Amino acid sequence: MTLSFDTPYLPYRTVEQEWDVIVAGGGTAGAVAGIAAARTGARVLVVEAQGSLGGTGTNAWVTPLMRNVSGGVNLNRGLTEELKARLRGRGDGAVDPGGNDNWFNPEGLKFVLDDLLVEAGGEVLFHTHVVDPLLEGGAIRALAVHNKGGLQALRATCFIDATGDADVAQGAGVPMSAGDEEGLHQAMSLRFTLAGVDTAKLRDFLAASGQGQASAEFLHFWMVWGRQSTLEPLFREAVARGVLLERDGDYFQGFSVPGRPGEVSFNCPRIRPELNDGADPWQLSAAQLDGRQAITRLTAFCRTYLPGCEAAFIGVVAPMVGIRETRRVQGEYTLSVEDILDCTKFEDSICRNHYPVDIHSVKGGARLLHERDGAAPYFALDAWHEIPYRCLVPQGVDNLLVPGRAASSTFEAQSSIRVQQNCHSMGEAAGIAAAWAARNHGGQVRLVDVPALQAELRRRGALV
Ligand SMILES: Cc1cc2nc3c(=O)[nH]c(=O)nc-3n(C[C@H](O)[C@H](O)[C@H](O)COP(=O)(O)OP(=O)(O)OC[C@H]3O[C@@H](n4cnc5c(N)ncnc54)[C@H](O)[C@@H]3O)c2cc1C
Structure with a gap:
């Protein structure tokens, strides 16, 4: 069931303030999205259920960042590089002579993300659960949230659903996929x-x-x-x-x-x-x-x-159970395992990936794509595929983006793109795009100038 913005059948109180962008979930993708959006000068609020940013990378204690390397080069740059540099500066990140600087202390990352969001001028509301989006036509006008203040409506022009479980998109009636062909999800772990x-x-x-x-x-x-x-x-x-x-x-x-x-x-x-x-x-x-x-x-x-x-x-x-996969939105494009094997490149690419399909199946063991033999382009050491912006754009809603593990992909493809550095890259792209959509297009994410977004990502250090 979807809620109408004009039908206050729930006793929520509409908060006076209004933001350009609200990010639901300040986790791996969401915290970075909030920082990236705030750096454009947008008024940004990150709403987070826990008491710290970082999500699975901090509160589920998932470390290290999985390597995502092609031709000897780390494919994720921009804010993910900045996080690593800040972590090293605190003594909470690895300086590894072998070049693997992806190991980090999850407790240190909480402090780094706090600092970066506040320095960028973003706001955060901790200990607050997003309950549901409040819709008007095909757009979200506010998020109903619950916290110690009771039920409240928080208004913005554009929204980012970085809850990992696509809670906002689900509430907005976006079509979803979940699990494998039998509806089984990857194994959860408590670290x-x-x-x-x-x-x-x-x-x-x-x-x-x-x-x-x-x-x-x-x-x-x-x-x-x-x-x-x-x-x-x-x-x-x-x-x-x-x-x-x-x-x-x-x-x-x-x-x-x-x-x-x-x-x-x-x-x-x-x-x-x-x-x-x-x-x-x-x-x-x-x-x-x-x-x-x-x-x-x-x-x-x-x-x-x-x-x-x-x-x-x-x-x-870990305060949070580690969850690898639940709901995935159906977006304007759905990334498939064929895209990975064929190293598909997209005109609207916002991230490069060469991390393997990595399924922690509840049917036993762990399955890695590189354990298959094959002549597909993917198996070259300098190969990569791309993730298009359209994977972050859920069907049926004008002003919502979904970066992170719930982005639009098949079960197999999700198990590859879900690693943290890709979530950072998707979050960075979503943050800038949402801020621009709010400023220039009344929140409509399909009107964002994608070549300009790619140029901005490159200016911020990304490989796209
Ligand atoms: C056990 C395990 C091991 C892994 N190992 C690795 C690894 O070694 N290296 C690697 O790179 N990747 C690894 N991954 C994958 C990677 O960590 C995740 O896919 C990625 O962190 C997910 O990022 P996300 O932003 O989509 O979600 P999350 O980081 O989980 O962020 C979601 C955030 O939203 C908040 N939230 C959720 N619902 C609501 C709501 N309704 N209202 C408000 N807030 C809400 C949550 O509290 C959380 O902060 C692993 C994952 C798991 C579970």
Whole structure:
């Protein structure tokens, strides 16, 4: 059901102030969109459910930024480069002699995003849930939000839905896709850290067991059933002794974090497969419980089986469950896996990608496109495809853009473009486009001059 702006059947209070752009969700794409829009001089408000910006990259504790490299060049520039430079300046970002500067401390990123948004003149409203868009004809006039002030309507000329779950677009009646051909979503994970780790001892153990490490400051280790991890025998023993469940070995990965010596961050546990819809509040809540139970098991495993972790304790449990995929809008263009394999270039490109299709399936394991053999253009080391502006433009609404993991794409294509640096790039493009749409076209995002947008992105350092 859609709400009319003129039918106040909900007791919301219309806030006096009006903005050029409101960004719903200040996460990976949304925070960057807010910064980029505010830098054009637009009046910008970011509305965020949590108490800090960054979304999955901070509150779900997802680090590092996945590499998105072609021909030895990082394909994402602009604000994503600025975030890295600021993180390094705080001691919260990696300076890696191997050139991999994508590792960062999620807590540090919260501060960096605060600073950049405030410096750009943007505003933020934390602890506020976007409830629904208020529509007039084919346009959104306001967002109904809920916070400690009750139900309120926040008005703007143009809107960005960066909620990851396309909450605004869903409320506006935009057609949606979700999940794979069976409607199953990628696995959710609840990330955590162990602190109090003797990382030198852990490095020596990992090296001796066949997982060589560059240094104690830069650890990376893993185990997935059947993938020839040297840690698999330990997992087998732990399952036999009841320390772990079989499914705890579906995906296990740990690594160190810049600025946090003695701590190891885990890209797991995966949530049990029946709970895979992060847009279902009951599943999301059950996932939180399931994840914490699994963290108890994994902590016991590490303390018992991994030398260096004997005195380890839980440092962080991510405040947000990590959600890889839920709803995806149907936009003016839907990116497909064929576009990725064929390295399709678009006249309205706003981002380049060479990150593989990376499906963390609830049916088991992780599937990577580069594990397929093929002669497709994609497999060249200097290949890339593009993401068109039209993927951010949802069908049926005049003044809304949707960057990030809910952008218009098929299930397989989404699993490739969803990585953080692409979300930054999509967010940067959406922010500038929304600000221009508000200033020049009454919010209508289809009237934005895309070649001028591309030129502006290039001026800000992007590769488009
Ligand atoms: C477990 C896991 C591991 C991953 N590993 C990597 C990795 O190693 N490297 C990498 O680059 N990428 C990785 N990814 C992918 C990447 O992190 C995400 O796809 C990306 O961060 C999503 O960005 P987004 O802006 O679309 O959504 P998010 O960053 O999730 O932002 C959405 C924001 O909207 C807010 N919000 C939601 N609904 C509302 C509402 N109704 N009202 C107000 N606010 C709302 C949320 O609080 C959040 O801040 C991983 C993802 C997961 C889940």
